[in-house]
Amino acid sequence: MPQPPNLSPRAYKAEGGPIGALLIHGFTGSAAETSPMGRYLAARGLAVRCPLLPGHGTSPLDLTRIRWQAWAGEVEAALQDLQECSQRVFVGGMSLGSLLALWLGSRHPEIAGLIAMAPAIKVQNRLLPLSLGLRRVMRYNPLGPISDDDMGDPDARERVWCYDDTPLWGAGEVYLLQRQVLRALPTIRQPILIFQGRRDAQLDPQAAQILYDRIGSEDRTLVWLENSGHNVLADGERESLWEQSHDWIVERAGAGHP
Numbered sequence: 001m002p003q004p005p006n007l008s009p010r011a012y013k014a015e016g017g018p019i020g021a022l023l024i025h026g027f028t029g030s031a032a033e034t035s036p037m038g039r040y041l042a043a044r045g046l047a048v049r050c051p052l053l054p055g056h057g058t059s060p061l062d063l064t065r066i067r068w069q070a071w072a073g074e075v076e077a078a079l080q081d082l083q084e085c086s087q088r089v090f091v092g093g094m095s096l097g098s099l100l101a102l103w104l105g106s107r108h109p110e111i112a113g114l115i116a117m118a119p120a121i122k123v124q125n126r127l128l129p130l131s132l133g134l135r136r137v138m139r140y141n142p143l144g145p146i147s148d149d150d151m152g153d154p155d156a157r158e159r160v161w162c163y164d165d166t167p168l169w170g171a172g173e174v175y176l177l178q179r180q181v182l183r184a185l186p187t188i189r190q191p192i193l194i195f196q197g198r199r200d201a202q203l204d205p206q207a208a209q210i211l212y213d214r215i216g217s218e219d220r221t222l223v224w225l226e227n228s229g230h231n232v233l234a235d236g237e238r239e240s241l242w243e244q245s246h247d248w249i250v251e252r253a254g255a256g257h258p
Contacts, residue, residue, distance in 0.1 A: 007032040007161040009057030012050040014042035019253045020086030022078055022104075023050045024097030026118070026231070027174050028146060030057040032161035033094060033233045040242045046249070047086050051078040053096075055170060060163040063170035064139055068177040075100050079108065088112040090249050094233050095120045095202070096174055099181050102215075105192075106184035113191040113252050115245055117232050119211045120178060122204035128175045135168035150201035150229030153236030160234045185211070191219035193248045195241055197228030221248065 003009075009030030021041050023034040031050045038048040054070040055063040075091075082089050092115030093101035099121075105114045145164050148157055192215060196208035204210070212222045223244060228235040 003161050003164075004158050007159070008035075009052065009161045011052040012038050012048065014038065014046075014048040015085065016042055016047035017045045018087040019045070019249065020047040020049070020082040020089040021249065022075065022082055022089060022091045022101075023048065024075055024091070024093035024100050025050070025053065025056070026095035026097050027120075027170065028056070028060070028063070028163040028166060029094070029231075030161045033159070033231065034097070036159070036238070037092075037233060037242050037245070040239075041246060041249075044246055046246075047082060049078045049082050051075060057161075060140065060165040060167050063163070063167035066170055066173060068173040071096075071100055071173075071177075072103060075104060079104060079111075083110075088253050090115065090253075092117060092245065094118055095230065096177075099174070099177050102181045102188060103177065103184070105188045105190050106181070109189065111190055113193070113249065114188070115193045115195075115248075116208075116211060117195045117241070118197065118200060118203060118230050119194060119207055120174065120203065121182065121211045122207045124202055124204060128171060131168045131172040131175060135172045138168055141166040141168055141171070146202065148229065148231060148234075150197075150199045151231060151235045152197075152199055152227035152229060156229075156231065156234045156236065160231060182214075185214040186216045188216050190217055191252050192217045192221070193245060194220070194222045195225060195232050197225045197230060197232050197235060197237075199227065199229040202230040219252075
């Protein structure tokens with residue numbers, strides 16, 4: 001898996017106006033995948049936080065003894081930081097990040113809206129539940145890292161910084177968080193914008209539709225990206241996703257945005 005030297009996995013932060021956006025990266029990834037969207041939104045006047053989840057951006061070994069609650073604590077802290085300087089906050093996440101965004105939405109009704117990108121509500125790999133047992137005898141997935149072979153843009157891999165191993169312990173924590181979020185979906189009421197790539201080989205082909213159907217939100221928008229794989233923040237339609245997300249945020253933030 002790529003770790004291009006020109007990319008930084010570190011967290012990104014930008015101050016801005018009364019609207020805030022919290023963007024959360026995916027499993028084994030880093031803030032390198034959320035920070036380009038963060039810079040796009042910051043250039044349009046939004047305050048932005050792109051945190052780096054614990055166990056990420058360093059070594060795969062750091063994901064071999066982690067709890068999903070540590071990820072939740074990091075995004076809670078980023079949300080609180082953003083709320084201190086913003087009147088309205090929107091939360092978006094990619095894959096694992098989408099689960100954390102939904103988890104935040106279930107706990108914080110004051111969040112103005114949610115953006116779920118490649119929502120990891122249902123994955124293709126039916127062995128994910130088995131990771132809870134396998135992780136006690138095996139450190140990494142013997143089948144190798146999560147693949148980016150589904151992406152439509154051949155240059156997309158150069159926009160990704162992630163691990164070259166998949167720690168089974170961390171995968172088990174993704175599954176545990178997924179179960180928490182699935183139970184909470186009917187209680188989530190915020191407006192939600194959902195993206196999934198048609199080429200996505202990691203998620204169930206109807207993952208986005210499942211989220212759309214089960215969430216309690218009345219204001220729901222589902223966008224299919226016809227030429228994108230799983231990592232929609234790195235693939236060729238990413239700039240369209242940024243633009244649609246910005247317009248959706250501004251529309252729901254109401255008056256007062258410059």
